[in-house]
Amino acid sequence: MVKKVLKFGGTSVGSIDRIQHVAKIIEKEHKNGNQVIVVVSAMSGKTNELLNLSQKISNNFSKRELDVLLSSGEQITSALLAGALINLNVKAKSYLNWQIPIITEGEHTNARIINIKTNEINEYLKKKGVAIIPGFQGISTNGDITTIGRGGSDASAVALAKIFKTDFCEIYTDVDGVFSSDPKKIPIAKKIDKISFDEMLELSSLGAKVMQSSAVQTAMIYDIPLEVKSTFTNREGTKIFGQDNIDYTKSVTGVAYSKDDAKITLIGVEDKPGVAANIFEPLNESQVNVDMVIQNISSDSRTTDVTFTIKRDDLLKTKDIFKKNNNINFEKITYNDNVAKLSIVGAGMVTTPGVTYKMFRALADEKINILAISTSEIKLSVIINEENILNAVKKLHTVFDLD
Numbered sequence: 001m002v003k004k005v006l007k008f009g010g011t012s013v014g015s016i017d018r019i020q021h022v023a024k025i026i027e028k029e030h031k032n033g034n035q036v037i038v039v040v041s042a043m044s045g046k047t048n049e050l051l052n053l054s055q056k057i058s059n060n061f062s063k064r065e066l067d068v069l070l071s072s073g074e075q076i077t078s079a080l081l082a083g084a085l086i087n088l089n090v091k092a093k094s095y096l097n098w099q100i101p102i103i104t105e106g107e108h109t110n111a112r113i114i115n116i117k118t119n120e121i122n123e124y125l126k127k128k129g130v131a132i133i134p135g136f137q138g139i140s141t142n143g144d145i146t147t148i149g150r151g152g153s154d155a156s157a158v159a160l161a162k163i164f165k166t167d168f169c170e171i172y173t174d175v176d177g178v179f180s181s182d183p184k185k186i187p188i189a190k191k192i193d194k195i196s197f198d199e200m201l202e203l204s205s206l207g208a209k210v211m212q213s214s215a216v217q218t219a220m221i222y223d224i225p226l227e228v229k230s231t232f233t234n235r236e237g238t239k240i241f242g243q244d245n246i247d248y249t250k251s252v253t254g255v256a257y258s259k260d261d262a263k264i265t266l267i268g269v270e271d272k273p274g275v276a277a278n279i280f281e282p283l284n285e286s287q288v289n290v291d292m293v294i295q296n297i298s299s300d301s302r303t304t305d306v307t308f309t310i311k312r313d314d315l316l317k318t319k320d321i322f323k324k325n326n327n328i329n330f331e332k333i334t335y336n337d338n339v340a341k342l343s344i345v346g347a348g349m350v351t352t353p354g355v356t357y358k359m360f361r362a363l364a365d366e367k368i369n370i371l372a373i374s375t376s377e378i379k380l381s382v383i384i385n386e387e388n389i390l391n392a393v394k395k396l397h398t399v400f401d402l403d
């Protein structure tokens with residue numbers, strides 16, 4: 001007997017047929033004598049549909065009420081799946097966040113799970129019941145419903161695996177595992193059999209939405225191995241675990257991209273101590289995260305141009321800050337939100353010389369201009385024009401032997 005968390009994403013529970021198919025997967029685990037905790041997402045598209053409804057009322061819809069609204073998607077799939085299992089004569093029960101409870105802290109729409117009560121569910125598992133739990137949500141210490149960020153059912157699954165000390169945490173989704181790039185956009189992408197937590201964390205933070213990055217982070221901190229696999233095929237998935245077991249023969253493991261950045265350039269900023277601090281301090285105060293920064297000295301050596309990138313969602317806020325702040329003197333400001341971030345990730349990058357050069361040469365061959373660069377030990381990211389992104393991903397995929 002083993003104890004497992006099985007998480008099913010939105011497409012996996014996207015229709016009644018699919019829910020019935022998922023019920024059969026669970027039935028098999030149950031028949032094998034395993035204790036099973038199931039985490040479900042809302043049906044695919046449901047969370048966006050609910051979000052759109054709230055925006056029809058107001059762009060500034062109450063965040064408390066938004067959490068009540070958004071969490072309903074997962075409530076629906078929990079009940080449907082529990083019902084489907086009962087129909088197959090499998091003992092099953094849905095538990096809502098407040099019934100368990102799953103306690104969170106932090107602001108509405110972006111809370112974090114801090115504790116989960118286990119007694120009742122553990123008793124139920126011992127009595128051969130399957131517990132079905134809605135992902136993506138919890139309750140605050142005040143008793144308000146909270147959600148834990150988009151894609152958050154992954155984080156729910158990892159938190160449950162940790163707190164219930166399960167032997168496995170399996171993430172069922174609509175692709176066969178983690179690929180060298182998004183297999184829906186880059187059909188030549190290859191499935192990765194094993195990947196380290198560090199690499200997966202970089203890939204998911206840089207745009208590979210197959211795993212939510214905060215879920216990977218928790219799994220890494222508490223050393224909870226994960227397996228990403230398909231709901232619809234029986235193929236082996238991808239194992240995500242600690243670094244000791246990883247093969248470093250490949251310099252680059254994957255290519256990720258995202259379109260949620262914006263680039264800002266302040267032209268003709270006075271070049272003297274304290275200027276950078278003056279620029280970035282108000283951004284920090286308004287919780288605008290700055291990602292890449294580049295500073296160029298102008299030909300007169302008295303002024304400088306500062307370019308930096310932020311999340312595209314923060315662009316309006318940032319424009320406002322520069323409009324209102326008199327502490328920062330510059331000649332002109334330009335904004336570009338038609339940019340994309342392209343990244344290569346690989347634990348073997350540190351030990352392989354020439355990766356940087358190879359990436360830049362490949363982009364140059366495609367006549368793609370690099371607008372900003374940032375590096376770490378296991379990743380290299382560049383900002384380029386959005387229109388070039390798929391072409392660039394394909395090119396890097398080939399150049400780094402990932403096809």
Ligand code: ADP
Pocket residue numbers: 008009010011012041151172173174175177178179180181182183184185207208209210211254
């Ligand atoms: P779920 O609803 O199961 O959580 P998601 O839509 O959140 O599924 O994540 C799965 C999707 O992630 C895939 O359909 C795929 O298009 C996308 N994806 C992006 N990058 C990758 C990658 N490197 N490997 C696998 N899938 C990826």
Ligand code: ASP
Pocket residue numbers: 009010041042047048073135136149150151152153154
């Ligand atoms: N339903 C939520 C979302 O769409 C959570 C999830 O699917 O993981 O973001």
Ligand code: MG
Pocket residue numbers: 009151154209210211212
């Ligand atoms: Mg997801």
